[in-house]
Amino acid sequence: MHYLVRLxxxxxxxxxxxxxxxxxxxxxxxxxxFDWYHTExxxxxxxxxxxxxxxxxxxxxxxxxxxxxxxxxxxxxxxxTIRIMLDSYSDEQxxxxxxxxxxxxxxxxxxxxxxxxxxxxxxxxxxxxxxxxTSQKQLEWHLKDTARLWVVQVDCHN
Numbered sequence: 147m148h149y150l151v152r153l154x155x156x157x158x159x160x161x162x163x164x165x166x167x168x169x170x171x172x173x174x175x176x177x178x179x180f181d182w183y184h185t186e187x188x189x190x191x192x193x194x195x196x197x198x199x200x201x202x203x204x205x206x207x208x209x210x211x212x213x214x215x216x217x218x219x220x221x222x223x224x225x226x227t228i229r230i231m232l233d234s235y236s237d238e239q240x241x242x243x244x245x246x247x248x249x250x251x252x253x254x255x256x257x258x259x260x261x262x263x264x265x266x267x268x269x270x271x272x273x274x275x276x277x278x279x280t281s282q283k284q285l286e287w288h289l290k291d292t293a294r295l296w297v298v299q300v301d302c303h304n
Contacts, residue, residue, distance in 0.1 A: 147303065147304060148191055148301060148302065148303055149180075149270060149301075149302045149303075149304060150191075150192045150195075150213075150270065150299060150300075150301060150302075151180075151183075151213075151269075151270055151271070151272065151299070151300050151301075151302045152209055152210055152213045152270060152271050152272070152297050152298070152299050152300075153166075153167045153170055153171070153271075153272050153273075153297070153298045153299075153300060154201060154210065154271070154272070154273050154274060154279070154288050154295055154296070154297055155167050155170065155198075155274055155295070155296050155297075155298060156274050156294045156295055156296075157198070157294065157296050158294065160197075160198040160296070163198035163296035163298055164196055164198055164298060166274070166296075166298075167196075167198070167298035167300060168185070170272060170274075170275075170276045171183050171300055171302070173276045174272070174276055174302075177276070179269075179304070180302040180303060180304050181303045181304055182302075182303050183300050183301060183302040183303065184300070184301040184302075189301070190299075190300075190301035191301050192299060192301055194209075194299050195299045195300055195301050196298065196299070196300070197298075197299070198296040198297065198298045199296065199297050200292070200295070200296055200297075201288070201289070201292040201295035201296060201297050202292040202293070202295075206296075206297040207289065209297055209299065210271060210285060210288075210289075210297055211285075213270040213271040214271060214279075214282060214285055216270050217263060217269060217270055217271065217280070220260070221261060221263065224257050224260045224261045225261060226251070227251040227252065227253065227257045228257050228258065228261060230248055230251055230253065231245070231253055231257070240255060241255070243255060262280070263278055263280030263281075264278045264280065271285065273288065
């Protein structure tokens with residue numbers, strides 16, 4: 147499945163921002179967060195991929211807020227699924243994945259991992275070290291000092 151991922155990188159120029167983003171993406175591939183990613187803007191499914199924007203701009207800030215909102219929506223769906231499991235099954239049933247499936251929800255212990263936000267299919271925003279930015283509080287830390295920060299969008303596959 148394709149994901150639009152936003153990377154916040156520290157750089158002095160757009161070229162350096164792309165280089166930093168590519169390095170982070172190679173790490174995320176090595177860590178098996180993603181299978182592969184498009185390395186060219188023309189091959190990407192979304193506009194503005196590989197077109198770095200300074201995080202100080204309103205457009206870049208809107209891009210990272212959009213990613214955070216996507217993550218929040220994913221989190222809410224995941225939490226709803228977890229609540230069904232906790233309300234309907236014993237700890238042992240959850241541990242052994244003894245579920246009757248519910249329409250619109252995939253009951254699995256995997257949901258607890260997704261709720262953490264530390265996996266590629268739940269995280270759409272990464273920081274300078276390839277670290278997942280999983281909360282608004284973490285994002286606000288990056289937004290405090292945007293002087294050398296850029297946002298690079300990447301079309302990824304997982």
